[in-house]
Amino acid sequence: MQTLFSHIRKYCQLSDESLHRLGSVLKPVELEKGSLLITEGKVCQHVYFLERGCLRGFYNVDGREITYWFAFENNFVTSLLSFVTRLPGMENIQLLEDCKLWAIAYDDLQTLYQTHTDINTLGRIMNERYYVMLEERFVSNHFREARDRYENLLARAPHILQRVPLGHVASYLGMTQETLSRIRAKS
Amino acid sequence: MQTLFSHIRKYCQLSDESLHRLGSVLKPVELEKGSLLITEGKVCQHVYFLERGCLRGFYNVDGREITYWFAFENNFVTSLLSFVTRLPGMENIQLLEDCKLWAIAYDDLQTLYQTHTDINTLGRIMNERYYVMLEERFVSNHFREARDRYENLLARAPHILQRVPLGHVASYLGMTQETLSRIRAKS
DNA sequence: CGTTAGTTTGAGAGGACTCAAAGTCTGTGG
């Protein structure tokens, strides 16, 4: 839990009282590689903090899995769309390694938002950061050539290639596994 | 300004005091079609509320303009990345019609966030909503065929096609203007 | 050492791109 607290401290200062309250509603979760943390068709009830491991978010579009997000240590994870709208989401989140997480339930978080201003601020700041990251991803996906998208990823987040199966990365980059394999071969 | 207030009211209840304070820092802005509201290389200093008109956000990638966002009446507009990080952004925002906007400066907004809890909450909720919209866009862009992306747009936001030049829409959909024109011809 | 998951290689088809040119629409001034 200290890992989470020191992660939070990077973005905003919480009072001891707020940290204590936050700590009291966090539940530890350990799951093994391959299992699904969040599945489509359900209302997402938790935000998770990923302390160890990595995972991917994916959609089923037209019979194929579209991976659009990876998370590694020290990141918050949820199906934000479903979590925020309280509607069933289309998103799946799958563990790519054995993971250690901390979960906070929707109702608990809303209560904290209302009772603790600094946690409300934390929520806003985290949201801003996630928006910004998604936007960066979005723009880099607009590179026309598959090769450019790959090289952009290589420059921006090479660690992804070291920990994630190629097929998922290819999907993340909007190309087939075969194309990505050929691009790498020619590097 | 009432337009803005009633827009806000849809998402969260602000106290009269908060509305009054918000109103006191808003500056009206009127600009004509074609002008740039935000340009790359600068730190974005404002969030705008678009009361009338429409505009687009675009990046210059590799010598060509990539339109990735449109905004119409009753939307907040900013270069969120630059606004949040306080770093120069790569984003441009251009008016596609004559527009009426309300501007709020960064410092004013931060002050309001600190002094008025309900405005902080509003900021968080707006961020959540914008994240969700971007994510939806992101996923719909993963449709493989250009035709599918077009039809998805047609189902989701047909008004865009009625108000925005085809070239921008094509860029928004990640295809050339010629391709989009041919797709429409075959519908 | 066999099984399975993951990656690479090959061949052929087709969609989207580029460059180029011809239409179409709209508003302005004569």
Place this chain on the structure above:
DNA sequence: CCACAGACTTTGAGTCCTCTCAAACTAACG
């Protein structure tokens, strides 16, 4: 009311990238 300029859209032809389907290869693990 017409003619024209400028912005926008469509059409054409040829090329190339990426896709699909298939099969072989490699690595990891029990």
